[in-house]
Amino acid sequence: MKKSVLLEIEQLSKSFGGVHAVQNVSFCVRDQEIVAIIGPNGAGKTTLFNIVTGILPPTSGSVLFKGMPVTGKKPYQLAALGITRTFQNLQVFTNMTVIENVMVGMHTRLKTGIFSAGFRLPQVFKEEKQALKQAMACLEQVGIAHLAFEKADILPYGTQRLVEIARAAASQPSLILLDEPMAGLNPQESKKLVDVLLAMRNNGMTFLFVEHDMETVMAIADRVIVLDYGKKIAEGCPEEITQHPDVIKAYLGEEEGASC
Amino acid sequence: MDGWSQFVQLLFSGLTVGSIYALVALGFVITYSVTGILNLAQGDFAMLGALLCITFVNSGIPFVIAILLSVVAVMAVGGLFERLAIHPARNSSIATLIIITIGAAFVFRGIAIFIWGTQPYALRPFTGNHSLNVVGAVIQTQNLWAIALSLVSFIALYIFFNKTYIGKAVTACVVNPFAARLMGIEPRKMSLGAVAVSAGLGALAGIVIAPVSGASYDMGVMIGLKAFIAAVIGGLTNAPAAIAGAFIIGILEAFTEGYLSSGYKDAISFGLLLLVLFFMPNGIFAKMSGKRV
Amino acid sequence: MKLDVKRIHTGNAKWSLLFTVLLLGLPLIFSTNNYLLSTLIMVGFYTIVSTGLTLLMGYAGQISLGQAAFYGIGAYTSAYLTAHAGVSSWLAMAAGAAIAAMVALIVGIPAFRLREHYLALATLGFGIIVFTFFKEWKGITGGLNGFFGIPPIQLFGFPLQTDFQFYYLVWIFALIGVLFARNIVRSRVGRALLSIHGSEIAANSLGVNITKYKLQIFMISAVYASVAGSLYAHYVTFINPDLFGIVPSIYFLIMVVIGGTGNVWGGLIGAAVYVCLGELLKEMVPMFIPNAGGEFEIVFFGLLLVIILIYMPNGLSHSLSKVLKRVSSTSRHRKEPILVAENENAGSVGGEH
Ligand SMILES: Nc1ncnc2c1ncn2[C@@H]1O[C@H](COP(=O)(O)OP(=O)(O)OP(=O)(O)O)[C@@H](O)[C@H]1O
Numbered sequence: 001m002k003k004s005v006l007l008e009i010e011q012l013s014k015s016f017g018g019v020h021a022v023q024n025v026s027f028c029v030r031d032q033e034i035v036a037i038i039g040p041n042g043a044g045k046t047t048l049f050n051i052v053t054g055i056l057p058p059t060s061g062s063v064l065f066k067g068m069p070v071t072g073k074k075p076y077q078l079a080a081l082g083i084t085r086t087f088q089n090l091q092v093f094t095n096m097t098v099i100e101n102v103m104v105g106m107h108t109r110l111k112t113g114i115f116s117a118g119f120r121l122p123q124v125f126k127e128e129k130q131a132l133k134q135a136m137a138c139l140e141q142v143g144i145a146h147l148a149f150e151k152a153d154i155l156p157y158g159t160q161r162l163v164e165i166a167r168a169a170a171s172q173p174s175l176i177l178l179d180e181p182m183a184g185l186n187p188q189e190s191k192k193l194v195d196v197l198l199a200m201r202n203n204g205m206t207f208l209f210v211e212h213d214m215e216t217v218m219a220i221a222d223r224v225i226v227l228d229y230g231k232k233i234a235e236g237c238p239e240e241i242t243q244h245p246d247v248i249k250a251y252l253g254e255e256e257g258a259s260c
Numbered sequence: 261m262d263g264w265s266q267f268v269q270l271l272f273s274g275l276t277v278g279s280i281y282a283l284v285a286l287g288f289v290i291t292y293s294v295t296g297i298l299n300l301a302q303g304d305f306a307m308l309g310a311l312l313c314i315t316f317v318n319s320g321i322p323f324v325i326a327i328l329l330s331v332v333a334v335m336a337v338g339g340l341f342e343r344l345a346i347h348p349a350r351n352s353s354i355a356t357l358i359i360i361t362i363g364a365a366f367v368f369r370g371i372a373i374f375i376w377g378t379q380p381y382a383l384r385p386f387t388g389n390h391s392l393n394v395v396g397a398v399i400q401t402q403n404l405w406a407i408a409l410s411l412v413s414f415i416a417l418y419i420f421f422n423k424t425y426i427g428k429a430v431t432a433c434v435v436n437p438f439a440a441r442l443m444g445i446e447p448r449k450m451s452l453g454a455v456a457v458s459a460g461l462g463a464l465a466g467i468v469i470a471p472v473s474g475a476s477y478d479m480g481v482m483i484g485l486k487a488f489i490a491a492v493i494g495g496l497t498n499a500p501a502a503i504a505g506a507f508i509i510g511i512l513e514a515f516t517e518g519y520l521s522s523g524y525k526d527a528i529s530f531g532l533l534l535l536v537l538f539f540m541p542n543g544i545f546a547k548m549s550g551k552r553v
Numbered sequence: 554m555k556l557d558v559k560r561i562h563t564g565n566a567k568w569s570l571l572f573t574v575l576l577l578g579l580p581l582i583f584s585t586n587n588y589l590l591s592t593l594i595m596v597g598f599y600t601i602v603s604t605g606l607t608l609l610m611g612y613a614g615q616i617s618l619g620q621a622a623f624y625g626i627g628a629y630t631s632a633y634l635t636a637h638a639g640v641s642s643w644l645a646m647a648a649g650a651a652i653a654a655m656v657a658l659i660v661g662i663p664a665f666r667l668r669e670h671y672l673a674l675a676t677l678g679f680g681i682i683v684f685t686f687f688k689e690w691k692g693i694t695g696g697l698n699g700f701f702g703i704p705p706i707q708l709f710g711f712p713l714q715t716d717f718q719f720y721y722l723v724w725i726f727a728l729i730g731v732l733f734a735r736n737i738v739r740s741r742v743g744r745a746l747l748s749i750h751g752s753e754i755a756a757n758s759l760g761v762n763i764t765k766y767k768l769q770i771f772m773i774s775a776v777y778a779s780v781a782g783s784l785y786a787h788y789v790t791f792i793n794p795d796l797f798g799i800v801p802s803i804y805f806l807i808m809v810v811i812g813g814t815g816n817v818w819g820g821l822i823g824a825a826v827y828v829c830l831g832e833l834l835k836e837m838v839p840m841f842i843p844n845a846g847g848e849f850e851i852v853f854f855g856l857l858l859v860i861i862l863i864y865m866p867n868g869l870s871h872s873l874s875k876v877l878k879r880v881s882s883t884s885r886h887r888k889e890p891i892l893v894a895e896n897e898n899a900g901s902v903g904g905e906h
């Protein structure tokens with residue numbers, strides 16, 4: 001591959017007491033790639049995301065972003081470096097409007113501090129105007145600009161997912177982690193989202209996403225990584241993965257123990 | 261009074277106050293475990309219990325019956341409070357629920373002022389004005405009553421929660437509400453019971469302490485707050501630890517009062533609370549446990 | 554379709570302006586009604602405190618049960634420095650604010666690692682500890698006997714002593730406080746605060762430094778309370794610790810709850826309702842229940858708290874702003890740019906700032 005490596009995960013492990021949620025997982029994500037992580041329930045996918053985004057510290061191993069070690073950095077620091085995410089259990093700010101949600105996503109791009117805000121210095125107004133325009137563009141990208149001024153809590157589940165994605169993309173990060181973006185979407189909605197993601201990728205974005213819906217995975221993933229019981233059991237392009245004996249075994253739930 | 265007898269004297273007064281805090285703290289732990297609510301009106305149940313009991317006794321009702329009557333009455337008040345204030349708001353944020361209980365505490369206090377006024381009342385000791393002499397320290401029998409009654413309550417509750425069906429059902433709701441519901445136990449109903457039992461415990465605490473330190477409409481504030489400190493020190497859901505916490509607070513306060521100055525009593529207890537919250541947020545007896553994100 | 558920043562901030566500048574003019578014009582009409590003026594001055598003090606607390610509770614979603622401590626820090630700093638150290642009242646007020654901010658920082662760093670119940674208890678504990686210091690540091694505070702003889706505040710060498718003068722002083726501070734709060738919430742910072750309330754984990758993952766904002770807004774709320782305390786001390790010239798204990802902290806909380814979270818005018822509305830209701834109860838209660846003491850009124854505030862939280866969790870300011878919005882939108886309905894085309898209930902659109 002000619003593209004440079006954006007995210008590198010080395011020997012990452014995480015245990016919760018006796019539960020080894022992630023064990024010695026290594027892989028990398030290159031610029032403008034779309035990488036899928038799949039695996040049965042409880043395989044450790046969300047835990048892996050939580051480590052990469054700084055929500056949980058790893059038990060061992062390291063994460064490199066753009067060649068820089070970022071293990072132990074706080075989520076907000078990683079966001080400033082260019083990693084944002086969405087959540088499996090929706091975390092839309094239900095106390096705000098849709099556009100405000102997206103404008104929170106632009107937080108790292110804006111500068112207004114508490115005093116310049118309080119005294120309403122002239123640049124604040126300019127910044128707000130700019131931010132509003134960009135946030136609107138983000139909403140247009142995912143196709144919900146007409147809902148910009150709705151309170152987020154009245155939106156249906158699928159639309160809230162789109163809000164989260166627009167919000168995560170608002171700061172134009174280098175890498176977005178999507179935790180089950182298709183969950184709760186109807187077929188038309190997921191088709192639309194697939195197009196959105198592909199378009200964003202063509203604009204330079206990189207995605208790492210967890211997904212159970214194999215159709216989506218086949219449609220957009222350049223590469224697939226399979227986790228089972230916290231271990232990486234396979235990695236390759238979507239066609240390879242569906243043929244992989246360990247993957248079939250993991251999904252059909254045959255006798256374990258032989259895995260890896 | 262020499263140093264040693266002063267020490268014993270303070271120790272006993274600490275144990276007495278500690279056992280009151282323990283009763284209230286226990287009620288608090290039960291409410292919190294079952295409903296997830298920090299009931300800041302808990303101390304006012306003690307106030308209601310004490311004042312009711314005094315009224316009953318003064319109107320000629322035999323002592324034991326007066327005690328029982330007031331405990332039952334306060335349990336009813338607790339149940340009413342759960343139905344009218346907690347239940348309708350059960351899906352609100354935690355901060356909202358806390359503030360609701362503060363509002364309820366105000367209501368209880370206001371009602372008490374309305375019925376009893378702001379003057380303090382006295383209750384005669386359970387068994388006359390006897391006292392024991394222990395190495396020069398004078399121990400009132402009422403102090404022994406307080407300690408003994410709280411011990412009996414702890415044992416009764418222990419048996420209730422571990423040996424009876426209802427008790428086990430409550431425990432089940434705390435450990436796993438979902439599984440409990442599958443078993444046909446309704447956690448919502450438990451909420452009513454838990455608040456009522458807590459109210460009863462609070463009332464008992466108030467009645468027991470009334471002969472020692474009197475009773476007035478605002479006595480619940482500090483009793484309640486100290487009991488919370490005890491419960492928090494114990495880790496909020498751990499009853500034995502809360503009891504231990506209550507005795508620690510009681511004794512600490514008695515010694516602060518005796519050796520330092522009564523003015524600093526509250527500050528020292530709350531200082532301890534802050535230390536525990538800031539450095540051991542799961543209580544001093546707790547093992548660290550992870551929270552899921 | 555024209556995008557305008559005003560679309561996100563659907564507050565009513567017109568109503569706010571009208572209200573401000575009314576407020577500032579009032580003493581010119583009722584200049585001799587000292588009862589009215591002194592009541593409104595009290596509303597002013599409380600407005601300042603509860604506006605700060607609204608930022609903390611209503612926007613950032615963080616509870617504080619010890620806000621009266623900062624009110625007291627301001628009051629005692631001003632009292633001591635002006636009465637005993639001959640410092641100018643403005644300098645003393647600034648010193649009080651600085652001390653309050655420092656204390657908020659020191660307490661906030663460990664406290665905001667806590668949440669919900671624990672944060673409530675920690676701030677309560679903080680309030681009680683500070684209250685104990687007010688009682689026990691007799692050399693500085695005068696202890697339970699109180700602090701007497703606080704000199705009046707000076708403006709260009711003139712002491713402000715009449716209610717008429719003080720009214721303007723307090724309300725200029727209060728309105729500046731509301732304006733400052735309004736500016737904060739209509740910015741990146743305000744959204745950050747709301748996002749913390751909405752979902753800490755999401756806010757954090759989007760780049761919001763949660764701890765920093767919680768601390769900042771706690772310090773700001775402390776400064777609001779402290780400035781109000783300083784003004785109060787100069788106004789009443791006598792203070793004692795009971796004014797700054799837990800019960801006053803709870804009253805500030807009640808004001809915020811009554812006024813409502815998520816609206817910068819909430820603090821003012823809460824303060825006004827609280828003070829007016831208190832005055833009303835003082836009049837009414839003895840008429841109906843002759844033997845009830847003055848403190849009986851707490852039963853009403855307790856009930857109010859419970860009822861509002863159960864039936865009107867967004868507070869009065871929320872309902873009021875809806876009404877105002879309806880009133881103004883009926884008059885200029887047609888002129889509104891229709892951005893939300895395919896939405897049926899466009900009437901309820903809009904933020905609540
Ligand atoms: N904070 C935590 N504390 C304890 N155990 C945890 C925690 N988070 C996750 N686990 C455990 O780690 C394992 C992996 O969980 P994780 O949520 O990462 O799985 P997942 O692959 O995302 O599953 P799903 O497809 O259901 O979302 C599970 O056994 C889970 O119970």
Ligand SMILES: [Mg+2]
Pocket residue numbers: 045046047088
């Ligand atoms: Mg998951």
